[in-house]
Amino acid sequence: MIAAILVVVAAQAPADSGERVLYRDWCSKCHGADGRGVAAATTRLSVPPADLRTCQGSTAETERRWIGIVTRGGAAFGLSLDMPAFGEAATPEQIRAVVRYARSLCGESGWPPGELNFPRAFLVEKAFPENEWVVVEQGRGQKLVYERRLGKRLQLEGEARTAFDSLHRAFDGVTAAIKYNLWHSLEHRALATLGLEVTPPLGRQDLWEVEPYVAFGAVPVGALVVQGQIVSTWEESGGATAVSYRLGAGRQIGRLTPMLEAGWTVPTKGAAEQLLSFYPQMWVQLSRLGHVAASLGAELPAVGPEPRRPRLIAFVLWDYGDAPLLHGW
Structure with a gap:
């Protein structure tokens, strides 16, 4: 009525x-x-x-x-x-x-607008702060990711990993992360974020590992979405060991977003070889509201020590900040 x-x-x-x-x-x-x-x-x-x-x-x-x-x-x-x-x-x-x-009616400035919340990719860390649960399957490895937004621009994150490639040591490790949106502009359709990931020596991880990074997202032309990340890897007793460059591009077509990413890792010490892989993938909006989505694709090794074989990758995410899991369908 x-x-x-x-x-x-x-x-x-x-x-x-x-x-x-x-x-x-x-x-x-x-x-x-x-x-x-x-x-x-x-x-x-x-x-x-x-x-x-x-x-x-x-x-x-x-x-x-x-x-x-x-x-x-x-x-x-x-x-x-x-x-x-x-x-x-x-x-x-x-x-x-x-x-x-x-x-x-919000009445506060400084909140990144939803127009800059681009679809999640496999490799590149999103620059937009989120409230999400994500389950990832990558080859024989699995990840459970929890993301919690705090205030306008800050996000905390926890990740637990398993690997069922043998009968022992299935627990792979955990990672804690924090990121902060440094800048965003709806006019320029872009944003940039600074983050830090810390992995303690648990599970299969033998040493402390710290990875500061810068991530960005932008819509340079039309509906093309470009996301990128630069990561520096620091290991306990080894200092800076590598720099990784990650770049992806995609375009949303209705409830589908085909994307292609590339990841290039350059060692800074020792005789380790450079690594280059490509990640074709398809992101799918599952719920009508858009708070539940999934993606399916693969990692295709291009450069690096052998043997390196292609791996299937998939994830399902729930943006619990938007709505309860069973709503919005």
């Missing part, structure tokens, strides 16, 4: 209504005049309305996704049926105006 009333109100709104007036007429009955949300019991909604003043929630998604939800309604994205569709009652200009006003 409330959804029907809101659609009728939208149809009666003048085409030149300002964004504040549109928000008041369309959204304030559920989300409140200030965006904090009205109690579900008061509005007779099945779920509490979203708090639009929560910056992490309002900035994490793209404007295109917001426009899609307002245009087609919550059900089209696996969200609440209480969120009505305004597409037939409002103009695209009105919908864009009310979306931009709703996103402005």
Whole structure:
């Protein structure tokens, strides 16, 4: 009933209504005049309305996704049926105006926008801070990754690894990481992040290993997404042992994103050989909301000591900051 009333109100709104007036007429009955949300019991909604003043929630998604939800309604994205569709009652200009006003209710600058949250690749570390669980299968090795965003730009990460290539020592090791988004620009469609990974001598890892890195992402032209990373490897008692250069490119086509990455490792000490591998892959958005995704591809060795054989790689991720695992389908 409330959804029907809101659609009728939208149809009666003048085409030149300002964004504040549109928000008041369309959204304030559920989300409140200030965006904090009205109690579900008061509005007779099945779920509490979203708090639009929560910056992490309002900035994490793209404007295109917001426009899609307002245009087609919550059900089209696996969200609440209480969120009505305004597409037939409002103009695209009105919908864009009310979306931009709703996103402005965050009131804080410095949050990287969702337009810079590019699809996750196999090799390159994302420059965008995330809240994710990721399960990775790489040949006979497995990884479980937990990422936790803190505030606007900081992310903490923990990773546990196993390797079932023999009957003993299946536990491969753990890694802790931290990264901070140094710079982002929606105008330039790019961002850059500084990070640090630390691996203690556990499992099959014999020495402490520290890897500082710089990661970036950009859309240089059209819909082409480029992501890159430079990593320096420091080992206990050995100092700096290698520098790795990682670069990937892809283009999103609907719910699919084909990508190709290259990883080049250059030793800085000893007689170790350089390593070069390519990683063709296909990223797939599984849920309608986009908070669950998967990728399938391979590592194809090109340069390095033999034997080096191709390996299948796959992962499944859940962005728990967007929605519960079983929602959004």
